Amino acid sequence: HRHLIGIKGLTEQDITYLLDKADEAVKISRQREKKTSTLRGLTQINLFFEASTRTQASFELAGKRLGADVMNMSVGNSSVKKGETLIDTAMTLNAMRPDVLVIRHSSAGAAALLAQKVSCSVVNAGDGQHEHPTQALLDALTIRRAKGKLSRIIVAICGDVLHSRVARSNILLLNAMGARVRVVAPATLLPAGIAEMGVEVFHSMKDGLEDADVVMMLRLQRERMSGAFVPSVREYYHFYGLDAETLKAAKDDALVMHPGPMNRGVEIASEVADGPQSVIAEQVEMGVAVRMAVMETLLVSQNQGPRTDGMMA
Ligand code: CP
Numbered sequence: 001h002r003h004l005i006g007i008k009g010l011t012e013q014d015i016t017y018l019l020d021k022a023d024e025a026v027k028i029s030r031q032r033e034k035k036t037s038t039l040r041g042l043t044q045i046n047l048f049f050e051a052s053t054r055t056q057a058s059f060e061l062a063g064k065r066l067g068a069d070v071m072n073m074s075v076g077n078s079s080v081k082k083g084e085t086l087i088d089t090a091m092t093l094n095a096m097r098p099d100v101l102v103i104r105h106s107s108a109g110a111a112a113l114l115a116q117k118v119s120c121s122v123v124n125a126g127d128g129q130h131e132h133p134t135q136a137l138l139d140a141l142t143i144r145r146a147k148g149k150l151s152r153i154i155v156a157i158c159g160d161v162l163h164s165r166v167a168r169s170n171i172l173l174l175n176a177m178g179a180r181v182r183v184v185a186p187a188t189l190l191p192a193g194i195a196e197m198g199v200e201v202f203h204s205m206k207d208g209l210e211d212a213d214v215v216m217m218l219r220l221q222r223e224r225m226s227g228a229f230v231p232s233v234r235e236y237y238h239f240y241g242l243d244a245e246t247l248k249a250a251k252d253d254a255l256v257m258h259p260g261p262m263n264r265g266v267e268i269a270s271e272v273a274d275g276p277q278s279v280i281a282e283q284v285e286m287g288v289a290v291r292m293a294v295m296e297t298l299l300v301s302q303n304q305g306p307r308t309d310g311m312m313a
Contacts, residue, residue: 002298003115003122006131007172015140015176021293022141022286028065029288038296039068042099046072047090048125049080049105054260054284055125055134059102062291068099086110087117094118099299103127121298123291129165129224134294135259136169138286140177142279143214145286146255151178156208156250157199158184159218159240159267162191163225166259167218171197184208186240188231205240209249216257217242217268233266243269247277255279 007015028034044063048056056072063070073093080089086105093101094117101118103111104125111124126132144150155174161167161183174181175198183194184202195201202208209215222230247256256268256278264270273280 001115001119001121003111003124004133004294004298005112005115005122005124007133007136007169007176008131010133010173010176012176012178015137015173018137018290018293018297019141019144021297022137022289023145025062025065025289025292025296026286028292029285034065035067036065037067039063039066039099039299042068042299043097044068044070044100044102044295045093045096045098046070046102046125047075047093047104048073049075049086049103049110050126052104052125054287055104055132058284058287059123059125059134059291061288062295063100065288066292066295068295071098087113090114090118094120100295123294123298126165129163129168131169131172132165132259133169134287134290135166136173137294138283138290139166139170139216139257139259140173141286141290142257142283143255145282146279147213150174153179153213154182154211155179155214155216156182156184156202156212157216157218158205158208158242160189160220161185161194161218162189163221164218168197170216171199175199182208182212184240186231205242205246206249209246209254212250212254214255214257215242215247215250216259217262218259219261219263220266237266241265241267241269242272244271244275247272253277257283259283 046059060070098120100121102123102125105127108128108130110127111122115122147153157167171181181199183199256272258280262268
């Protein structure tokens with residue numbers, strides 16, 4: 001079985017294949033009749049141990065638009081509450097013969113672990129601070145559709161990079177596609193060794209946004225911080241929040257992106273989030289298309305498309 005665990009291991013060709021396929025899925029989703037029979041007879045289980053609006057809803061719609069039977073496991077009402085482990089839960093569901101398990105979990109490596117245990121495809125919908133590959137793919141699709149390419153595009157990823165699996169997957173993908181990636185954050189919200197990931201590091205929004213084609217804001221993940229390391233919201237917004245004035249440092253036609261959920265008034269002002277340069281709603285639309293492309297590639301296109309570590313055979 002083939003899995004999508006991360007962007008790491010995917011080549012430029014793999015990513016281009018998935019984005020091209022997702023462009024086709026956008027067309028399907030824009031028709032009145034959105035349902036195809038590509039995955040008819042196949043079963044998809046969504047297993048989300050962490051909260052989600054966008055990812056879970058779009059994986060569900062993606063499966064349904066491809067004609068699969070989709071089951072959302074309600075972890076909050078499951079025997080996980082009685083102490084059943086991740087592996088036992090997954091093996092129980094595996095015994096019901098799904099064709100794909102979509103998993104979100106707070107531990108880095110959870111999706112890779114499941115992929116070794118179950119007898120179906122596994123898609124990582126976010127594992128701890130490790131990766132969120134379908135988010136990076138939908139962000140790339142949004143950028144490519146607006147700018148026509150990814151190579152040599154300047155992308156400034158701003159804010160809480162330290163806790164962000166979205167940032168990590170985006171850095172890997174954008175570098176693989178030849179984009180120029182910057183991170184803009186206080187030193188306390190950057191992981192050790194970030195410069196070795198092939199990014200330029202900035203500590204000021206004005207400097208980091210200069211000439212940027214894309215300004216990608218990240219959510220301040222206060223739930224993953226503790227004690228003295230939780231920044232004051234007012235101070236954070238003052239130095240690292242994106243408002244109309246701060247955005248002027250980027251190119252006039254720069255895209256404003258945010259993976260969601262947004263903290264309005266913390267990392268982004270409403271005037272920008274809802275402004276003319278915002279593509280936040282497009283990102284959500286592309287999310288359904290990218291997840292359709294990934295599931296079709298894993299479950300149908302057996303002899304085509306990526307065959308790498310990211311899409312483990
Ligand atoms: N971007 C993203 O993963 O959003 P959700 O947590 O709502 O799925």
